[in-house]
Amino acid sequence: MKTRARGHHTARTLDQLAAGERAVIASVDCPPAIARRLMELGLLPGTEVQVIRRAPLGDPLEIALRGVHLSLRTSEARHIDVTPA
Amino acid sequence: MSRPPEAAPRRIAILGNPNAGKSTLFNALTGLRQKVANYPGVTVEKKTGSCDLPDGRRAEIIDLPGSYSLQPASPDEMVVRDVLLGLQVDTPPPDLIVFVVDATNLERHLYLALQVIELGRPIILTLNMMDAADAQGLRIDAAVLERQLGVPVIGISAVRGTGLDRLRDLMARDVEPSTRHFREWPSHLQRVIDRLEQRVPRLPSVPDRARRDVAVAMLLDQGEDDALAKHVSAEALADAHLLARRLDEFSPGWRSGDVAGRYEAITALVAEAVNAPAGDHKDARRAAIDRVLTHRIFGPVIFVVLMGAVFQSVFAWAQPLMDLIDWGMRAVGNGIGHAMPEGPLRSLVVDGIIAGVGTTLTFVPQIAILFLFLSVLEDSGYMARAAFIMDRVMSRVGLSGRSFIPLLSSFACAIPGIMATRSIDSRRDRFTTIMIAPFMSCSARLPVYALLIGAFVPNRWVGFVTLPGITLFAMYFLGILAAVVVAWALKRTVLAGGLPLYVMELPPYRMPAWRSVFITVRERSLLFTRNAGTVILAITVVLWFLASYPKGGEAVRALEAERTQVAAAGDTTRLRALDNQIASAALAHSFAGRTGRLIEPAIEPLGFDWRIGIGLITSLAAREVMVSTMATVFNLGSGESDVQPLRKILREAVDTRTGKLAYTPLTGISLMVFYVLACQCMSTLAVVRRETNSWRWPIAMLVMMNAMAWLASFTVYQGGRLLGYGA
């Protein structure tokens, strides 16, 4: 488990972004097959993402990138490192 | 009309991302009626139709499932890849590909387009949803795309039908394949791929340029690729796996290196060809709607209210129409009854055909209304939000939001629902979803619920809803509850493990395409009516025979003797009672009656008598046959010559042995519970066999569901009696 980010220099993961917050994907550290699929859906390092909202029960997230809205679980988002936009 | 001697028709495949509008285009080109809906993963099988080209030739059009990538992640994506690479022996690669992209979403949709263009097959890039793109002020320069991609590009709107003539013109022409490549493999990887390419067998169906993609597939294979295992030798695959593991050590990240390359090409391409207006007011309306529909509190509340409203209206709106059909049926029955001379033929027509088939037809309005709601919800994009809201709940039982839509389709019918599981990537999740899909109350159960609720549940208002509405909702809910329990148990035992990747696209809201809504409603109602005219008619005739013969029997003869005496005495009330007793005794003596009584001991603890037993047996053909069976059995089993409303008959049915009412509301509830849980549909079992490729699952399903049904009905009936509800 990663701890919550405290400052701008600490690397954060996608699931830690607040609703409405934007960031840039730094890396996708899932198992290879999952990482490949996520990248094919556009979650590439260097891509800007915005967390739109969380589902009413807290999971999954709705994110927007490259003009597409995807829903993604926290369990995957946790492995996606982001840097501030 | 005479045609020039035909060459083999051109085979044209429609391809693209999920939800790009492929089936809408397919329907527009072929005049067929494939299911269309606003969520990804609607089409899961390839469907074919034909279309006349402007030059008089005929083309065979193939609608393929949507796919995100040529590296498949689910069974339906596998179909697409196999067809394209020529690995599917029964379907050679198409002569031409019509590649459909959503013009409002070029960046993402072009990814698969580039992969397919790289295959070097003739392809037309079709920019669909140009109406929506125009509305957003997007300007797309098709000439730039044509130049950069090396393929013809055309803008259309499949929903409005614009641009289709030009598309048909293009489809008749010979299109040169593109020679472009959009990704570079690093040289060490290229060497590995070249080496593997030598090991790909030379199949006539696999063109030279696709051999490299087969090699890449071998390298990326995780041992679950059936088509590869069939065509490539086991040693070659084992070598590929070894090479892949070596690559994992020496150059991590190689598995997705080509993805970035393609997206770079796309970013450059889109920057040059697309002119988007500043600001993202495209999202303003969507955001406003989503703020409400996926709100933390309102979201789930709206979901529940909406579903409740659907069931309520299925009842309320359909009622006047049902009464009308019911009245018409009885008028026809009585008219014919009076016109025909008494005898077996009249009995067949009035008690058999008109009572059986006519009663079934009264449920057409409910079927139509159910599908009206479902397809509006699907086509507007709400269903995808429902999946989003429900994912967390589904994950509690070990499934994901992906299972939600197949399960929801199962409310219409478990068969399309089970087929829709093909878009679920994890095999374990897919099988679990298949096993619980039949618990969703399908539309064939609706007539049974409707009949029993009409007969036994008083039409009283409770707050905002009526008692029948609540009861119906409760039956649907019971099915869901059973599904949850079974899924939970399966995911903890035989199908444990493998948390899958859950990513789902949330499409924009769209005004439902009324044409496709109308088509769905009409198709479904017609299907139901057609069944009434064929399967149900046939069963009704057979059943009438089985319930009418053999005639006579001791009990009947004794009663008839008594009747002669009573008739002589002129006691009319006694006469009527005797007529009913005779009819009932004759029914009990018939083939059907004997069979019913044979199984009676097994169902008596549930509160069902032998007459319901007959219905349970005929339900194996289709659940709604229960209704026509009851109509036939009770009309034959009553001395009345008029066709009676079945609800009334059931309410007043008498147990001839005790002389008391045969059925109480408790019987009705117990019977409904039985129908919620029991596995009675042979077609479902056949589909489960096909989709799981084994007899194990359908047999397990049959045993499990029927055991649950029996136990639950037993508990309801006996428990209810203990609590004093049996009277």
Ligand SMILES: Nc1nc2c(ncn2[C@@H]2O[C@H](COP(=O)(O)OP(=O)(O)OP(=O)(O)O)[C@@H](O)[C@H]2O)c(=O)[nH]1
């Ligand atoms: N505005 C607009 N909507 C369209 C157009 N074509 C299709 N749609 C809508 O897009 C949605 C998806 O259409 P489908 O034809 O089911 O898409 P598909 O590509 O077959 O989807 P899958 O079978 O899931 O792969 C539906 O809601 C259609 O009504 C179009 O030209 N314009």
Ligand SMILES: [Mg+2]
């Ligand atoms: Mg489709």
